[in-house]
Amino acid sequence: MKILNKPYYGIYFGKNYYKLLKNNFFNKNFFSKKIILLDINTKKYCLHYFLSKTNLFNKYYIINIFSGEEEKNIYTCKKIWKNLIKLNADRNSIVINLGGGVITDMGGFACSVFKRGLNFINIPTTLLSMIDASIGGKTAINFFSLKNEIGLFNYSKRILIDKNYLKTLSEDEIKSGLSEIIKYGLIYDINLWNLLKIRVFSKIKFLYDKLLYEIIYKSINIKNNIIEKDYKEKGLRKILNFGHTIGHAIESYFIYNLNKRLSHGHSIAIGMICESWISYKMKIIKKTEFEEIYNVLSILYKQIKIYNSDIYKILCFMKHDKKNKNKKIKFSLIKEIGYCLYNLEVDYELIKESIQNNLIYDRK
Known part of the structure; x- marks a missing residue:
């Protein structure tokens, strides 16, 4: 396992990090609710693997959205926010963005502005999100057909890179x-x-x-x-x-x-x-x-x-x-x-x- 420790977040490589995630992050921090944000593809191909490796939660919630760049918009964000409100998510809740660049970009943005800031971590499941979208603190949505027009800088608390997710890709x-x-x-x-x-x-x-x-x-x-x-x-x-x-x-x-x-x-x-x-x-x-x-x-x-x-x-x-x-x-x-x-x-x-x-x- 390799670790890149940066001022605002840690990037962890390898399956052993799931254990570290549990012992050094979830067990040392109180989170009132654990919410997994994913799309229809990651729910089908990645969720079971993620849950089998983490074994983190006695109770968790799922917010499921459609996949694709065209879904990275304010309307999908409104759906995410409505679900967070229905779940009574508060500032002590945490969102796990499980997916590709659309999920990590939009999930990070939705969390950053909800109640002026919700904790989130990124579990990228595509090569693109592993090496680019999930890291660096950029969060955004598209607006009026313009790429990443609305967004802000906000780092995720943790990032896990697990190459096994790449097996699900074309x-x-x-x-x-x-x-x-x-x-x-x-x-x-x-x-x-x-x-x-x-x-x-x-x-x-x-x-x-x-x-x-x-x-x-x-x-x-x-x-x-x-x-x-x-x-x-x-x-x-x-x-x-x-x-x-x-x-x-x-x-x-x-x-x-x-x-x-x-x-x-x-x-x-x-x-x-x-x-x-x-x-x-x-x-x-x-x-x-x-x-x-x-x-x-x-x-x-x-x-x-x-x-x-x-x-x-x-x-x-x-x-x-x-x-x-x-x-x-x-x-x-x-x-x-x-x-x-x-x-x-x-x-x-x-x-x-x-x-x-x-x-x-x-x-x-």
């Missing part, structure tokens, strides 16, 4: 998380990038990789090293948004304009291709570096089709990005593989060209 869900791991390599750690690159070209199945846990641990450690220096995202933490300026816009476009799902990881992978192309065109990185990034990501993630006339809609989503300042779209762009710049302004036409040149689209 290959596409694994790939969704893998894209964020690739991002860590590109912005911070060239050795991680090279490790992943070899595995992609060798077609090693990530779920069965003997280095799986080490890669997850390294990814979480990278994110923690960054947020320790910049908790509120005033500077350095913005590099974690590489690929997200265009990626979030594409993800929102698919959900709210096409009524289709494009996974977060797939969207960010496309965003990283487009934003790396921008770096190349701005003469920040070499053509060979862009081609290296493109070749790795294009093996894992299919190109997507959009209409030329819809590029404007994607650009409109980008105008609401939280990094923007004075109506200027701000980017985090890699200077070289393993190092990232932030707060860079990019010409509007160059952004448009990055989408046109790197996505398959119909000229309509």
Whole structure:
């Protein structure tokens, strides 16, 4: 078992943590009610395993919601709050967010504002939530079709990383998380990038990789090293948004304009291709570096089709990005593989060209 102790929370790796969770956390703290927040998928595939490992509670309550990014909204939050009120949850209650990024993002937000603050812990069940969404203190919901528009910073009390939950995931869900791991390599750690690159070209199945846990641990450690220096995202933490300026816009476009799902990881992978192309065109990185990034990501993630006339809609989503300042779209762009710049302004036409040149689209 490995432990990352941080100022505001502890991240624990391994099955033994369930015992530690009971002895060092639940037995040492009084919680008036223990409430598990999950969606229909984690209830079906993860709840039984979680309860069998924890054996924590004589009595617990469940709040069950529908799954999917489109459920991460104020209406689902209202459902959560209504259930908390019905259960007479108070400030001595605790919520266990058992699920993927939607559950940990929205569960953290719902708890943070309920009675001005409810205790919660995160048990991430997807690769994406293990290495990104459940850690770092960001909680949020989508609003008016805009990603994570309403939210705040608030750390969970504990986080448990158990790779056994990954067995419940499809290959596409694994790939969704893998894209964020690739991002860590590109912005911070060239050795991680090279490790992943070899595995992609060798077609090693990530779920069965003997280095799986080490890669997850390294990814979480990278994110923690960054947020320790910049908790509120005033500077350095913005590099974690590489690929997200265009990626979030594409993800929102698919959900709210096409009524289709494009996974977060797939969207960010496309965003990283487009934003790396921008770096190349701005003469920040070499053509060979862009081609290296493109070749790795294009093996894992299919190109997507959009209409030329819809590029404007994607650009409109980008105008609401939280990094923007004075109506200027701000980017985090890699200077070289393993190092990232932030707060860079990019010409509007160059952004448009990055989408046109790197996505398959119909000229309509």
